[in-house]
Amino acid sequence: MAKILVTGGTGYIGSHTVVELQKVGFDVVIVDNLSNSSIDVLNGIEKITGIRPAFENIDCVDYVSMDRMFEKYKGIDAIIHFAASKAVGESVEKPLLYYRNNLVSLINLLQLMPIHKVKNFVFSSSCTVYGQPDVLPVTESAPIKPALSPYGNTKQISEEIIRDTIHANPCYQSTILRYFNPIGAHPSAEIGELPSGVPNNLLPFVTQTARGLRKQLLIFGDDYNTPDGSCVRDYINVVDLAKAHVIAVQRMLNKRAKAHVETFNLGTGRGLSVLEIIKTFEKVNGVSIPYKIVDRREGDIEKVWADPSYANNELGWTATETVEDTLRSAWVWEQKLANRVKAE
Numbered sequence: 001m002a003k004i005l006v007t008g009g010t011g012y013i014g015s016h017t018v019v020e021l022q023k024v025g026f027d028v029v030i031v032d033n034l035s036n037s038s039i040d041v042l043n044g045i046e047k048i049t050g051i052r053p054a055f056e057n058i059d060c061v062d063y064v065s066m067d068r069m070f071e072k073y074k075g076i077d078a079i080i081h082f083a084a085s086k087a088v089g090e091s092v093e094k095p096l097l098y099y100r101n102n103l104v105s106l107i108n109l110l111q112l113m114p115i116h117k118v119k120n121f122v123f124s125s126s127c128t129v130y131g132q133p134d135v136l137p138v139t140e141s142a143p144i145k146p147a148l149s150p151y152g153n154t155k156q157i158s159e160e161i162i163r164d165t166i167h168a169n170p171c172y173q174s175t176i177l178r179y180f181n182p183i184g185a186h187p188s189a190e191i192g193e194l195p196s197g198v199p200n201n202l203l204p205f206v207t208q209t210a211r212g213l214r215k216q217l218l219i220f221g222d223d224y225n226t227p228d229g230s231c232v233r234d235y236i237n238v239v240d241l242a243k244a245h246v247i248a249v250q251r252m253l254n255k256r257a258k259a260h261v262e263t264f265n266l267g268t269g270r271g272l273s274v275l276e277i278i279k280t281f282e283k284v285n286g287v288s289i290p291y292k293i294v295d296r297r298e299g300d301i302e303k304v305w306a307d308p309s310y311a312n313n314e315l316g317w318t319a320t321e322t323v324e325d326t327l328r329s330a331w332v333w334e335q336k337l338a339n340r341v342k343a344e
């Protein structure tokens with residue numbers, strides 16, 4: 001079976017993807033520097049699939065160590081590149097950290113691919129490249145808007161680097177996956193999101209507030225031009241998202257890609273507001289989330305949701321989990337984390 005390198009494989013989306021890859025028989029090698037994840041994630045993966053993936057604690061910015069890693073695990077067929085810094089606010093404060101981590105890692109991998117004869121590359125991009133789209137739902141052909149943060153800019157520049165590199169070396173191929181807002185956890189509750197410090201994202205803040213770890217959730221603005229005034233996003237189940245990576249890899253390995261670089265939106269096609277997420281979370285989990293409306297957060301997009309029809313038709317992939325089940329899985333995972341802390 002084909003061998004897949006997953007950078008950032010102990011992270012949130014990475015770990016769920018490793019599980020789905022192993023389930024269909026892929027041999028997985030994880031490279032992660034554990035800067036924003038825990039080695040314990042390997043236990044969670046092993047509990048679900050019965051297989052402990054190979055793991056190397058390497059920073060993808062370190063070219064020499066990455067080169068050695070490719071030598072050690074000869075015959076890697078595809079790379080799924082998740083490893084990146086992802087906090088928007090931090091990227092504004094430390095732009096060079098973001099440009100260095102996210103761009104040097106990518107360049108290293110693209111340089112090492114021909115040396116080690118790896119032909120296929122999947123890249124984690126984001127709907128942030130669309131900014132506030134003029135037309136909703138947003139399709140892959142929507143214009144790329146000026147980035148609002150260094151983080152967002154690294155995603156735009158990375159996409160360009162990939163396109164230019166593959167254009168110059170057409171025997172390589174890449175799939176760029178633009179994620180909307182991944183939420184939830186694996187149904188086994190063996191893996192899930194593990195934010196370090198105060199969460200920036202909505203869902204971990206909601207679950208931590210439900211657990212009593214945070215006093216209240218701050219809702220950033222209720223005066224947007226949306227039905228209830230709060231921002232609208234396309235929240236997608238993380239396992240659904242993970243499955244799309246498996247299909248993207250299989251499509252490239254089986255030579256079914258229609259272009260050297262293909263780009264897909266990974267979303268549900270449905271927009272939900274912050275208030276709708278909170279109400280639904282409260283209802284399905286029987287908990288209450290104290291919240292307060294505060295000022296808008298700088299750089300927030302008012303509303304964005306995907307037109308996922310290109311991914312639906314071309315990949316034969318659709319997000320199938322309901323938001324209710326997804327919010328249940330997030331709460332089960334948070335409670336498990338709470339019990340873990342108690343046991344320690």
Ligand code: UDP
Nearest residue numbers: 200201202205218219220231233274297300
């Ligand atoms: N949000 C919020 N309170 C929080 C975190 C997020 O009201 O503590 C809102 C945020 O303004 C946005 C939505 O939740 O409208 C999703 O934010 P997140 O950071 O999860 O994702 P992104 O901004 O990247 O879409």
